[in-house]
Amino acid sequence: MKTAIRGQILSFQGNPFTEPLEDCLYYEEDGLLIMENGHILEVGSAVKMLATLAPDIPIDVYQDALICPGFIDCHVHYPQTEIIGAYGAQLIDWLNKYTFVAEQKFSDKIHASQAAEIFLKETLRAGTTTASVFCTVDPTSVDAFFEKSEKLNMRNIAGKVLMDRNAPDGLLDTPQTGYDQTKDLIAKWHGKGRSLYSVTPRFAPTSSPEQMEMTGAVWQEHPGTYLQSHISENIGEIAWVADLYPDRSSYVDVYSHYNQLGPRAIYGHGVHFKEDDFRVFSETGTALAHCPTSNLFLGSGLFSIETAMTGPNKVRTGLATDLGGGTNFSQLVSMNEAYKIAQLAGYALSAHHAFYLATRGAAAALYLEDKIGTIAKGYEADITVLDLKATPIIDYRLEYAQSLEEILFVLMIMGDDRATRATYVSGKRVYFNDRDTGKEHFAEL
Ligand SMILES: [Zn+2]
Structure with a gap:
């Protein structure tokens, strides 16, 4: 009709x-x-x-x-809905103190379904119709999310977090179980209705080299699926990655080495990117999610949207909330804070450009600009x-x-x-x- x-x-x-x-x-x-x-x-x-x-x-x-x-939200964590506005910590402490505590509850299907429902309602209330969503390490959290998303017939992207070290026992998988569960979830959800699957290593510090290897493999084995993670968000995090991966020349090189860059790979942040990092992302067609409210709230730093979108090495970049590090579901608020971050670097982000970053630009970051x-x-x-x-x-x-x-x-x-x-x-x-x-x-x- x-x-x-x-x-x-x-x-x-x-x-x-x-x-x-x-x-x-x-x-x-x-x-x-x-x-x-x-x-x-x-x-x-x-x-x-x-x-x-x-x-x-x-x-x-x-x-x-x-x-x-x-609106399209390129990077967000639905299990963190219950910890939005958690006080006083920067990235690593914030993960340990709040995130890893909240995420342990998501092996309970009822809890996960309720959280998914609240999250999706807030998303619609904010005018957001597509998001790239991190679930938790437990496959239950993925089923709970996609079941609700499917009822609304939303084009959402989501995946099970892969994490086999540096987190509480209750949140760890192994390289093999992470691989197997990801494969099963791809078969179950990728392309079912409008749902799309994203292979989701949380970030390099919480995966062993073995898991990083198998994560790149499972993604490469399933063309058309996504990969989402985090990169260069916080100074302490970057130093930690250098310690954990001494043979790699940079944070970007870690993901590159494990075959996790390319079209349909999207990374949150890139706050501390150098020109060479932009170059690798540009050349490989890897995308960035700019998360202004999160970067300010967690004191992570100021991302250069000007460099990403107009520099010599342009990167597909979309706006994102990164809840619960981010503080608001509304992409209008993300635009507002993106404007202020750009102002601090002497760049005036126009309203047209900001609206583009939350709509067609975000779709381009997700390689969906021919659909949404x-x-x-x-x-x-x-x-x-x-x-x-x-x-x-x-x-x-x-x-x-x-x-x-x-x-x-x-x-x-x-x-x-x-x-x-x-x-x-x-x-x-x-x-x-x-x-x-x-x-x-x-x-x-
Ligand atoms: Zn995030």
């Missing part, structure tokens, strides 16, 4: 960091978007399209709103509707906005999950914040 959405539509069809903005930006002041079977059938001027549209097609009309592609992240004919119908009157102060402030760019910038600096009016997944409205009644509606999951 065909359905439609009408309102202001904004999307990117190219990369504004490397191409002229007017070639990249798609904007329709009074647009119509027709959907069928989870895909976008047509998009264009409402007035023109309504002239020929069958009168019985239901249309959701949004006034004072901006219809854009569903753009509103255009043939794309999967994952859509977010942002409210231009989300809060009294945003409403007031936007009375004084003089351009689309200014509206976008105000939204990303002042907005959060309150700005989500509706979220569509695969053509179906799965979240709706009804301004008339003040009530929120979620699809069942």
Whole structure:
């Protein structure tokens, strides 16, 4: 059955960091978007399209709103939902004190399912329709996540964490069990509906060289699957990796040596990357997830989005929340903090560029730019509707906005999950914040 959405539509069809903005930006002041079977059938001027549209097609009309592609979160940990905002530690202490404690509960299926449900609801409320998700070492945590994600028909990427050292016993696998469980989970979930599997070594310090070897192998044996991990987040972490892998010339070289770089490999952070690290990522087609709220919250450092997107060695980079090191589900908040991080380095990240990084740019980082992240004919119908009157102060402030760019910038600096009016997944409205009644509606999951 065909359905439609009408309102202001904004999307990117190219990369504004490397191409002229007017070639990249798609904007329709009074647009119509027709959907069928989870895909976008047509998009264009409402007035023109309504002239020929069958009168019985239901249309959701949004006034004072901006219809854009569903946000994409390139790096996030659903089991850490319960420890968001945990005080006082930097990366390694934070892992030991909070993360590894929380993650041990996820062998309990009921606990894992409840956490997955809360996580996905918050994701939809934030207008995010795809995420690349770390589960825990226990395969139960992966089943719990994908079962819930599948109910919503979301295009999510997720995987079981691989970890055989430097963590509590309850969170360790072995090179062999990690390999076997990963293989089983790929068979079970990769390509089932819209689900995609990611081989997920937590990071080099928590895997032995044997496990790193087998992790690279299992990924290479399954073309089309993803690999996600962490890199160069924190100064102490980098020194630890140098101690643990004395034969390798750099942190990047560790992952390179174990065949974990390439298309569909995405690494969180890269905060302390040198030009040579960007070069290897660029040449191998490996992607980075920029996690601004996490990098600030954990005191990790300031990532250079300017170098990644405009330097001599460009790397596919998307925005990410990295919850629970990150502090907010909303990618608007990630944009806000990314702007401030760039400002500290003397680079002004425009609203257009920031929106690109959370939509089409994030899709490109995940090699999904032909499927999601753009509103255009043939794309999967994952859509977010942002409210231009989300809060009294945003409403007031936007009375004084003089351009689309200014509206976008105000939204990303002042907005959060309150700005989500509706979220569509695969053509179906799965979240709706009804301004008339003040009530929120979620699809069942
Ligand atoms: Zn992370």
